[in-house]
Amino acid sequence: xxxxxxxxxxSHVLVDLGVAPPSNAYLTKMxxxxxxxxxxxxxxxxxxxxxxxxxxxxRAAELFNEEYAYFSSFSTEWLNHSKxxxxxxxxxxxxDSSSTVVEVAANDGYLLQYVKEKSxxxxxxxxxxxxxxxxxxxxxxxxxxxxxxxxxxxLRSQGKTxxxxxxxxxxxxxxxxxxxxxxxxxxxxxxxIFTCEFPHLMNLISQHQFDTIYHEHFSYLSFGTVxxxxxxxxxxxxxxxxxxxxGGSLRVYAQPSDTGSHLVSNRVEDLLSREVxxxxxxxxxxxxxxxxxxxxxxxxxxxLIEQNKLGKVVVGYGAAAKGNTLLNFAGxxxxxxxxxxxxxxxxxxxxxxxxxxxxxxxxxxSVDKPDFVVIFPWNISYEVKTQLSYLxxxxxxxxxxxxxxxxx
Ligand SMILES: [Zn+2]
Numbered sequence: 340x341x342x343x344x345x346x347x348x349x350s351h352v353l354v355d356l357g358v359a360p361p362s363n364a365y366l367t368k369m370x371x372x373x374x375x376x377x378x379x380x381x382x383x384x385x386x387x388x389x390x391x392x393x394x395x396x397x398r399a400a401e402l403f404n405e406e407y408a409y410f411s412s413f414s415t416e417w418l419n420h421s422k423x424x425x426x427x428x429x430x431x432x433x434x435d436s437s438s439t440v441v442e443v444a445a446n447d448g449y450l451l452q453y454v455k456e457k458s459x460x461x462x463x464x465x466x467x468x469x470x471x472x473x474x475x476x477x478x479x480x481x482x483x484x485x486x487x488x489x490x491x492x493x494l495r496s497q498g499k500t501x502x503x504x505x506x507x508x509x510x511x512x513x514x515x516x517x518x519x520x521x522x523x524x525x526x527x528x529x530x531x532i533f534t535c536e537f538p539h540l541m542n543l544i545s546q547h548q549f550d551t552i553y554h555e556h557f558s559y560l561s562f563g564t565v566x567x568x569x570x571x572x573x574x575x576x577x578x579x580x581x582x583x584x585x586g587g588s589l590r591v592y593a594q595p596s597d598t599g600s601h602l603v604s605n606r607v608e609d610l611l612s613r614e615v616x617x618x619x620x621x622x623x624x625x626x627x628x629x630x631x632x633x634x635x636x637x638x639x640x641x642x643l644i645e646q647n648k649l650g651k652v653v654v655g656y657g658a659a660a661k662g663n664t665l666l667n668f669a670g671x672x673x674x675x676x677x678x679x680x681x682x683x684x685x686x687x688x689x690x691x692x693x694x695x696x697x698x699x700x701x702x703x704x705s706v707d708k709p710d711f712v713v714i715f716p717w718n719i720s721y722e723v724k725t726q727l728s729y730l731x732x733x734x735x736x737x738x739x740x741x742x743x744x745x746x747x
Contacts, residue, residue, distance in 0.1 A: 347387035356380040359667035360692035362660035391559035411449035425453040441501040444509040448474030491525035520572035529598035542587030547742040549632035651710040655679035662715030708733040
C-alpha cells in the first residue's frame with residue numbers, strides 16, 4: 340500500500356484489531372435479522388513521513404450515510420468546549436460582524452450557533468442531510484457536501500472565503516488529507532486563519548489508547564507530520580495548543596504560506612522538539628503497541644467472565660466509537676455486558692454494531708442498580724461518575740478498561 344500523504348510504500352503495522360463493523364453503524368431491531376459488513380481494523384505507519392494511517396479503507400460515503408448520523412449537540416462537554424473555542428477565537432482574531440467563519444463538518448450547528456449569537460457571519464459545510472437540516476433549523480447556512488478542492492474553488496469563485504476556517508475533529512477523518520488541506524487553504528482570505536483539532540498521536544501511543552482507533556479515522560496525527568502535510572499544501576503552521584479533549588488533542592493554527600502575517604509562536608518549536616525527543620521519528624516508538632492492546636483486552640475479558648460466574652450484573656455507559664472498538668476487539672456480547680446506556684435518543688432502542696448489545700436510556704440504571712458500570716469514554720470518566728454518583732449508595736462500582744483495568 341502507498342502512503343496517503345507521501346506515496347511511499349507502507350508496510351509497518353502499528354496494530355491489528357481484527358475486523359469490526361463501522362463504529363457508528365448502530366443497528367435497529369429489524370437490522371438484527373440481517374448480516375453486518377465487517378472491515379479490517381489495521382493501522383500502519385509510513386516510515387518516510389511517519390503518517391500513521393488506516394489500512395484498506397472503504398468509501399467515505401459508506402461510513403457516513405444517513406443511518407450513522409451523529410449529532411454533536413447531545414454531548415454537553417463538547418458544546419462547552421465549542422463555546423469556549425468561539426469566545427477565544429473572537430477575542431484573539433478580533434472577529435466581528437464584518438468577519439466570516441466557515442466550519443468544515445459543521446454537523447448540527449453545535450459550534451456555529453455560538454458564532455451566530457455574536458452576529459459574526461458564518462456558514463457550514465456538512466455532507467450528512469439529517470445533521471445539515473438540524474443546523475439549518477438553527478438558522479445556519481449549510482453547503483451540503485464533502486469538502487474537496489473542487490468545492491473550495493467553487494466557493495472561492497463565489498466570494499465565500501473566510502477569516503476563520505474551523506475543522507475540529509475532522510482532519511483525522513478525511514481519506515485524502517492532501518486534497519482536504521489544500522481545500523481549507525482555498526477557503527481562506529489572504530490573512531485568514533485555519534484551526535483544526537485532532538487527537539495527538541503522541542498520547543495515543545504513549546498512553547496505549549488503542550480504542551480510539553476506528554474505521555472513521557483514516558489518519559492518526561503527530562504535530563510534525565501535520566506541519567509537513569500542511570506545508571506541502573500551502574499552509575504555514577504558526578501556533579499550537581495542547582488541549583484535553585479526547586484523551587489529549589492538539590489545536591493547530593495555520594495561515595496561507597504566501598500571504599499570512601502571523602508570527603510563529605515558540606510553542607511550535609517546543610512541541611516539535613518534544614515529539615522528536617519522544618522518538619516519534621523512529622520505528623522503535625511504534626513497536627509494542629499491539630502487545631499493550633492485547634494485555635488490556637485480556638484483563639477486561641477476564642474481569643467480565645469472573646463477574647459473570649459470580650452472577651454480578653455488568654452494564655456499559657456511552658454507546659460511542661471507543662466502546663465499539665473495545666467490545667469488538669474483545670468479542671464481548673450481551674451475556675457479559677447486558678446493555679449500554681446512552682443519553683442520545685438517536686441511539687436508544689438500537690444495538691451496538693458487531694456486539695449487538697442493546698442501547699437504553701439512563702433511567703434503567705436506577706431501576707437495575709447494576710454491580711458494575713463500564714465507562715467506555717474514559718476521557719470523560721470523571722464527569723460520568725459524577726453524573727451517576729447516585730448509584731454508589733446501592734454499591735455500584737465504576738470500571739474503565741483502557742489503558743488498563745481500573746475499578747473504583
Ligand atoms: Zn508517508
